[in-house]
Amino acid sequence: MQSTDLREHNLSVVLRSLVASSEPASRAAIAKATRLTKPTVSKLVEELVGAGLVQEGSPQVRGTGRPIVPLSPAQGTLVALGLEVAADHISCLAVDLAGREVSQHTEYLHVTARSVDAAVDRSARLIAAARTAAGAVPTVGICVALPGRISPDGSRVLSAPNLGWTDVPFVERLAAHPLLDGLPVRAQNDNRLAVNTELDRRPGASFLYVRGSTGVGGAIVLEGSVLDGQHGWAGEIGHTVIEQGGARCRCGRRGCLEAYVSYHALRERAGLSEDVLIEDLVDALALSTDRAEVIGTIGRSLGLAIANALNVLDLSTVVLSGYLAPIAEEISPVVRATVEAHALAVEAGPVTIERSDGLADPSLRGAARAALDPVLTSPGTWIRQHV
Amino acid sequence: MQSTDLREHNLSVVLRSLVASSEPASRAAIAKATRLTKPTVSKLVEELVGAGLVQEGSPQVRGTGRPIVPLSPAQGTLVALGLEVAADHISCLAVDLAGREVSQHTEYLHVTARSVDAAVDRSARLIAAARTAAGAVPTVGICVALPGRISPDGSRVLSAPNLGWTDVPFVERLAAHPLLDGLPVRAQNDNRLAVNTELDRRPGASFLYVRGSTGVGGAIVLEGSVLDGQHGWAGEIGHTVIEQGGARCRCGRRGCLEAYVSYHALRERAGLSEDVLIEDLVDALALSTDRAEVIGTIGRSLGLAIANALNVLDLSTVVLSGYLAPIAEEISPVVRATVEAHALAVEAGPVTIERSDGLADPSLRGAARAALDPVLTSPGTWIRQHV
Structure with a gap:
């Protein structure tokens, strides 16, 4: 590596370690976490503080040693x-x-x-x-x-x-x-962007992430990393065929999961107007008289697509997100029954169905x-x- | 690493490099491939030759240099x-x-x-x-x-x-x-054992491997490595549900791919006796009057399960093996038509359907x-x- 490349690399390592840390860190803690020497870290931190990328907190005195200066990513500088x-x-x-x-x-x-x-x-x-x-x-x-x-x-x-x-x-x-x-x-x-908010909560975990929003999509997380696939599309569960020759999907194909459980599909099935927002879909569905039927359709369709994905990937944890998160408890029994009827993973133990952190706009x-x-x-x- | 661990590690590295090599290799070539020093390689090779794990060929004289002794894994010693x-x-x-x-x-x-x-x-x-x-x-x-x-x-x-x-x-x-x-x-x-024979032929490749034998199974290969999954079962495409509430599978579930295209399912569907061997299944099917229907069923069922797997994994290459390999050409048009009707990958380019190396008993x-x-x-x- 050229020395400028090395410096850029080390600046990045230090800055990323601070961004990844849930608490302010001392220079010594950064050196330990990054395996850089303390003098190197001090020099890099000095540059990052000077550039407004890192900020220093109030020095903290512990015991008789030198005061420790807590460092964190800078607020409000970009x-x-x-x-x-x-x-x-x-x-x-x-x-x-x-x-x-x-x-x-x-x-x-x-x-x-x-x-x-x-x-x-x-x-x-x-x-x-x-x-x-x-x-x-x-x-x-x-x-x-x-x-x-x-x-x-x-x-x-x-x-x-x-x-x-x-x-x-x-x-x-x-x-x-x-x-x-x-x-x-x-x-x-x-x-694939939404799943980032789940990676921090589940470090090193492997799971299938399924999110209902405009469409129904997801991501595959293997030991803490999102699987890319050949075009960056891995996790596209929305176009799993759940019924051969079934309902027409907006993608032009037939029988896709999305043709049954996307925003458009649910809105049309429940007879709701175009003015219902995605974030209000669940509440609007709750007012519909066919609530049990809608929940059944969502649960069974999702369950089948999830079982197929779990089988091929050999995963046993599912995280539901988007408009699926608030109704996770309600649809879980149907999803679970369908998954357990078809997923091989149950031969080794239970399949876990969880909901995402529930924060808005992941x-x-x-x-x-x-x-x-x-x-x-x-x-x-x-x-x-x-x- | 302890010195005995290091020695074991280096012996393994040298032996594996010879096993992986398609041709006999000199000590110098091993040193280059393994990044060990030539004296270290010479010492390790001496031990492996003495133990009957590596054999030396006839020295070859090239130009005016010292003769080169070709090395290869030992034959007939274990x-x-x-x-x-x-x-x-x-x-x-x-x-x-x-x-x-x-x-x-x-x-x-x-x-x-x-x-x-x-x-x-x-x-x-x-x-x-x-x-x-x-x-x-x-x-x-x-x-x-x-x-x-x-x-x-x-x-x-x-x-x-x-x-x-x-x-x-x-x-x-x-x-x-x-x-x-x-x-x-x-x-x-x-x-998962059968796919090993494909890894050498396709170094670094990503593909879905589908094999018809007693059952229908497979493996997922990502950049040359077989995906394990949580229990070592990744690639189990045989229990993808292709028809909700469909044919009863031997696993007890309904609508699995295997319920349509496994040895048992095909034999029963074509009215063949229990005495037909797996290796003779294709020939026996050829004698059946319903050949077109059988090929259609295999092709459509496989195509649907393959499309679903390709979508979730974002892969665009499929390798057919087992009894599927000899009929790969015949079923490919139906498989391709079904895959192209459902796989997202076609939005980025063609899906490749290949057959395995065709050697018996992978x-x-x-x-x-x-x-x-x-x-x-x-x-x-x-x-x-x-x-």
Whole structure:
């Protein structure tokens, strides 16, 4: 490694260790965690503090030793933006390096094939609003959470059936919008971003993550890492065929899980209007007279798709998220019965069905967190360009 | 590492590099491949040659340099035994360290819940026959390929539906048989052993391996490594539900892929007698008047299960093996049509459907190869005990 590469690498290691730590850490603790020498850590920390990426707390005196200075990621010195494009709204969340949520702006609109222009424009305005709210603080970049499959190079939305999008160059168009002023934009599948919020809660765990939102998707976590797959689409449980030649899915195929339990499918099945928001879906379903039938359909359909995924992957833990989380208790008996009827894992012990942390907007929060990546990976480059 | 541990580790590294190499290698080539120094390699090779684990070929003179002595794994100095227990036969294959097949013994019998005693006894006799054929040469141990799920500790067959076995302590019972004379026995799922023969042909590749034999199973290979899963069962595609409430599977569940395309299911569907062997199934099906229907059923059922697995894993290559390999060309159009109708991967490019290397008995060969593991992992221990 060149010495500049090594310095960049070490700056990144120190900064990431502070971001990953749940509590402020001393220079000595960082040295221990990163296996760097104390003098090296001191030098790197000095640079990061000077650049406003790390902040020092009040020195703490313990016993007769030298006072310990607690270090943590800096608050309020930069923002990274997460943007979520869903069927019924677009949101923009600004976070700082400490993970604090600085601002959130949301606009409600129906995002469809016909409204791509509007979606680009509203997104650009939300981003501009977030930057205005952040004042003079620099912006790292934008990560967009989208309910569909992104091309492996990150430039195009190949298909987002619940938005009616096929091969839409959303990232390019948003990046080229005058209001963005050249800010870098990248996109990722919404469920793969949402699962990030579960990784911290379950370090090293292996589980199938299933999230109901605009569509139904998920992620596969093996020993604490999200499985990528060949195109970055692993975990797409929404298009598991649960009934050959069954209901028509928005993706054009037949019998997909999403044709039974997505926002659109549930809304139509329960006879609810287009104005019901995803976040209100469960409450709206509760008012419907066919509640038991709806819950049964969700539970059985999900259970079958989950059993098939568990069998192929040999997993025995499922985490339900999105609109599935608040109804997890209600649908669990049906899901469990279906899973136990079909999953091989029960031969070795029980299958665990859990709910996600239940915090709102996991995709949006995951996107904002992912938007911090460039500064965490290359703090030296950030410092050269912005400090 | 202790110095004895280090020596054991280095002996293993040198021996494995020779076993992995397709051609004999010089001491210098081993040093380069293993990143050990030439003097260290020379010392280790000397010990391995002395113990009969490595053999030297005729020195080759190239140019004016010193003659090069080609090294390869020793032939005929030990045997490792693979045993395959299938619905219609039990086979035992002895291989030496060079991978040469030294002997193969097969007995045809119907293995069922009632014939566990007979299966243990026949297995022990086949093993004894293989050892007798090997003469004075020592035996490393036995790896058993079984068409079912093995308990994670390797001691019990939790379920092998196509043998009618539930919770059978086959490994313990075989190991305790007087004819085995204390030889170590372990067991693994037949498909996970069979896939080993594909790993060499496709270094670093990612693919879904699907094998038709007594049952229908498979393995998931990610960048050249077989995915384990939580119990060592990943890749169990045979119990993907392809029809809710569909045909009764031998596992007791309904609608599993195996209920449509396993040996038993195909034999029964085509009205063939119990005496048809797995290896003759395709020919026997060819004589049936319902060939087109049988091929259609196999193709559509497989295609659906494959599409679901590809979607969740985000893979785009499938390798068909077992009795599926010889009919791969015939079923491919139907499999492909079904996969393309349901797999998301087609949005990024074509799905590749290939056939396995077509050599007979991949599970048996994989088991024999796996039985060599103890001597490859701990050559020093082997030398102390047997030389």
